[in-house]
Amino acid sequence: MDVFLEIADNYVFDSLYGKVVNAFPASPASPVMEASSMNTTTAIINNSISNSSTIASAFLDRNNLFRQGLSLFFITWIMGTLSYFVSACIAYFFYFDRQEARQHPKFLKNQELLELKVALSNLPGMAVLTFPWFLAELRGYSYAYDDPAEYGYFYLGFSVILFLLFSDFLIYWIHRGLHHPWFYGPLHKLHHKWIIPTPFSSHAFHFLDGYSQSLPYHLFPFFFPLNKYLYLVLFGSVNYWTVLIHDGKYFSNNAVINGAAHHASHHMYFNYNYGQFFTLFDRLCSSYRHPDQELFDAELKKDKKLQKQRVGEMEYMLKNVEGTDDRMYTDKKNA
Numbered sequence: 179m180d181v182f183l184e185i186a187d188n189y190v191f192d193s194l195y196g197k198v199v200n201a202f203p204a205s206p207a208s209p210v211m212e213a214s215s216m217n218t219t220t221a222i223i224n225n226s227i228s229n230s231s232t233i234a235s236a237f238l239d240r241n242n243l244f245r246q247g248l249s250l251f252f253i254t255w256i257m258g259t260l261s262y263f264v265s266a267c268i269a270y271f272f273y274f275d276r277q278e279a280r281q282h283p284k285f286l287k288n289q290e291l292l293e294l295k296v297a298l299s300n301l302p303g304m305a306v307l308t309f310p311w312f313l314a315e316l317r318g319y320s321y322a323y324d325d326p327a328e329y330g331y332f333y334l335g336f337s338v339i340l341f342l343l344f345s346d347f348l349i350y351w352i353h354r355g356l357h358h359p360w361f362y363g364p365l366h367k368l369h370h371k372w373i374i375p376t377p378f379s380s381h382a383f384h385f386l387d388g389y390s391q392s393l394p395y396h397l398f399p400f401f402f403p404l405n406k407y408l409y410l411v412l413f414g415s416v417n418y419w420t421v422l423i424h425d426g427k428y429f430s431n432n433a434v435i436n437g438a439a440h441h442a443s444h445h446m447y448f449n450y451n452y453g454q455f456f457t458l459f460d461r462l463c464s465s466y467r468h469p470d471q472e473l474f475d476a477e478l479k480k481d482k483k484l485q486k487q488r489v490g491e492m493e494y495m496l497k498n499v500e501g502t503d504d505r506m507y508t509d510k511k512n513a
């Protein structure tokens with residue numbers, strides 16, 4: 179994160195904070211004016227200007243804790259929003275089958291707009307909770323390291339596998355916990371509004387839901403050494419992966435990888451496939467469900483009788499998990 183911060187300091191924050199400091203000039207009256215000659219109101223105003231000026235001046239120091247925290251919040255928020263928006267747009271406009279999704283009886287009215295609204299309004303909250311992790315890493319409290327050779331190249335490669343397994347294991351249990359009735363309604367139900375996900379569903383969740391499922395990524399470098407450049411690549415990749423598992427492109431019927439088809443089954447049938455990257459923990463903990471065959475078969479996909487049967491099963495699961503269904507579907511018959 180120090181790399182991003184340095185670039186942002188050079189091109190944005192130095193000049194931005196400089197302008198803020200200029201907007202709060204030190205009071206010229208206070209050093210020369212006798213306290214006794216000032217009335218109380220003037221003294222309060224001068225003190226306030228002087229305090230604001232001191233706080234603002236601290237923002238000229240790149241190593242100031244508060245400046246670093248504020249800058250990292252903006253970086254996390256803006257980069258997170260940009261990476262979500264750009265990758266979801268690429269998936270949505272270049273290969274997501276919009277026609278097919280919209281024809282599904284469980285696609286919501288104005289779903290993409292609703293998803294965008296939920297995501298964009300929750301990403302600032304996620305950034306508020308996330309930037310302290312980057313700040314702690316920046317100030318040297320983690321095991322993040324600079325030189326790729328420091329722990330050897332074998333460990334560098336191994337740390338990728340360890341990162342994925344560590345986070346997949348924790349995300350499995352956090353996600354499964356979010357399906358507990360205590361947390362499902364207040365936190366996770368918002369993400370399950372999308373029975374038929376689109377790439378814009380990927381970050382359309384309650385900010386505490388999204389934050390809790392991203393916690394393992396931030397915890398990892400506080401438990402294990404991780405090269406800081408590799409960390410940035412991994413963090414960017416896992417964010418993109420979140421879009422990929424919502425993009426409706428069912429390339430992989432892989433037994434090991436938890437792809438878009440597995441996650442589509444999670445949105446459709448709720449209590450299966452909690453994993454993020456692999457099917458391992460779902461298999462070990464008896465929550466694995468093989469994706470429906472028609473996801474990989476264009477002919478079967480056209481079978482309306484089969485679709486009706488799947489929708490019936492989904493409605494049965496929804497009734498168990500949520501009770502009543504308050505969604506507004508495109509197809510009014512299903513509203």
Ligand SMILES: [Zn+2]
Pocket residue numbers: 353357366370444448
């Ligand atoms: Zn879920």
Ligand SMILES: [Zn+2]
Pocket residue numbers: 369375379380424441445
């Ligand atoms: Zn999802």
